[in-house]
Amino acid sequence: MINIIIHIGPPKTGTSAIQKWLKDHTDDLKQCGVYYPEHLEDSNGVSSGNLLSIFERTKNDYTFSVQRLEALVKRTIALGCNTLLLSSEFFFNRLFKELKSLSNVKMIAYVRNPADLFESHYNQSVKRHGNVSAFKAHIALPMQSIKLLGEYADVLGERFILRAYHESLFVEGNIVSDFLYALKIPIKNVIKSRRVNNSYCxxxxxxxxxxxxxxxxxxxxxxxxxxxxxxYGLSDFTFVNRNQFNDYKRQSIKRIKDLYEQSHFDNGLQLVDLISQQEHSSFCKQEIxxxxxxxxxxxxxxxxxxxxxxxxxxxxxxxxxxxxxxxxxxxxxxxxxxxxxxxxxxxxxxxxxxxxxxxxxxxxxxxxxxxxxxxxxxxxxxxxxxxxxxxxxxxxxxxx
Structure with a gap:
């Protein structure tokens, strides 16, 4: 029986760094019985991961392909491996409706402070999605990612591996080491991975x-x-003022506590503590x-x-x-x-x-x-x- 493990992100939780390392160490993974299919990446090491390994490109979207997944399972067996590993943050919003077709699959994801995630998503919208609008703080933090993680946890149960996203909580202080540890892939002494998909100053x-x-x-x-x-610019900055920051902190703590009660995940309470201790700093106006x-x-x-x-x-x-x-x-x-x-x-x-x-x-x-x-x-x-x-x-x- 082949083990199938799918890393679904979500976005802005170190997915690019994980994929870069996996792509560069396919031979080491095969020696551990893990097959990670090849995929393209840009000059900065950023890619869509294994999206096209199990999805077909259609006219305006992507469609899940059982046939492509079955072909990968056959390829895994042919290589003498016992585990098929796939990774793409695009899976996060696309695979939930396919869970009935993935009854024997395990999934892994990371949970990040929703307040950090909110501002990070804004920066990404400017960086990659053509946003021209200035940052606008919302009264209520968007919690779609946390909500969907909870829905995955409800359906998958023990087949869902959820971990806290925070550098001080990672095994060996490294997202890749933490990822390998969570999947029990015995590769030790991982050289600290370089940052991929770097944030803008x-x-x-x-x-x-x-x-x-x-x-x-x-x-x-x-x-x-x-x-x-x-x-050469200001890298440590926020567009969220102090009052909004404190309100976001309260909202984040409550939602992560709720998720932890729903699905006890490694370092969940430690993540709550770290958010509680986080201080507001580096506020600046959005202008140069x-x-x-x-x-x-x-x-x-x-x-x-x-x-x-x-x-x-x-x-x-x-x-x-x-x-x-x-x-x-x-x-x-x-x-x-x-x-x-x-x-x-x-x-x-x-x-x-x-x-x-x-x-x-x-x-x-x-x-x-x-x-x-x-x-x-x-x-x-x-x-x-x-x-x-x-x-x-x-x-x-x-x-x-």
Whole structure:
């Protein structure tokens, strides 16, 4: 009988770090009788894990595939392993309705302080999901993750392994060591895993939030990868004021106590104690000045000069988007129209690879500035698959 263990996250509980380690140590896992299927990852080690190992991509979503799971079980047996291990935070919201088809499966998940999770989810929404809105504190903390963990616990019972997410509670102070310990996988002396899917510092977060207002085509992912490496700003910060923090603390403690009563999980009460002892600090307003903004742009230029030029071109080409100070002026000072405009050979190449394709601007009043002529022509240029006339007009305007 093959053991099937599925790690479901949830999001923002070290999933990327766990998957990175598992992917890099498949041979060590096989020696312990564990098969962890390969999956792709980006340059920062971030991926969707084993989502496509047991889900099929459909037109607008993903569909669970029993056939893919059965094929993996056969592969596990062929490799001489006794355990199939899968991991993806995407499973968290997708597998609950499939539990009837997974009657012999064990699952593992982590429970994190809901207050920390709330702000982390906001930062992730800016980082990966195009959010342009400023952080807004809610009176009641969102508790969907805790609620769903409780529902998994009710259905799975002893087949559900739930653990506290807090660095001071991890075995050996390491999320990967803690994960392996929980699954009784006898790999010792795990080298502390590097942080994956790094959180943005304040300055990077605000620059990304501003860029989210623009259609950047395929450059948004490249921007994300560069901003994860920016370490010269404020990393310890919160947008939650002291009164709201104390209220969130009370809500978090109550909900985790309730979950612990429902499903006694390792270090649950210790997690409650740690939340109780947590102090409010590093509150800041959600804004940065021109100097901070320029430092981020210069870092992007250092890491990927062409990326900053492309970003500037797309910003120039969307004058209907309201420019928020100090971002546009800082960007335009660093990258002039002449520098942002690709040379003619690059323009032809971009058109051949269909890298342009901005939609026509909506009926929004354009922001007036001294570069208005170039911005108008750049907008026309990026809306066309290829136009010699549009390029010539933009080229002439770039020198004005």
């Amino acid at each position: 304040l300055e990077a977060l605000e620059v990304k939030r501003w860029f989210n207002a623009y259609d950047l085509r395929n450059h948004s992912n490249s921007l994300d990868r560069v901003l994860q490496a920016y370490k 000045n021109k100097s901070q903004c320029e430092k981020v742009f210069l870092f992007i230029a250092q890491k990927n000069p062409n990326l900053l030029k492309r970003l500037a071109l797309y910003v120039y080409a969307q004058p209907h988007v309201k420019n928020k100070s100090p971002f546009a002026e800082s960007l335009f000072e660093l990258v002039s129209p002449k520098e942002a405009l690709p040379n003619f050979a690059e323009y032809i190449k971009d058109c051949l690879y269909n890298r342009y394709g901005l939609s026509s601007p909506s009926d929004v009043e354009a922001t007036p500035d001294k570069k208005a002529s170039f911005r108008e022509h750049a907008s026309c240029l990026l809306q066309a698959r290829f136009s010699l006339v549009a390029y010539i007009k933009a080229f002439i305007a770039s020198y004005q």
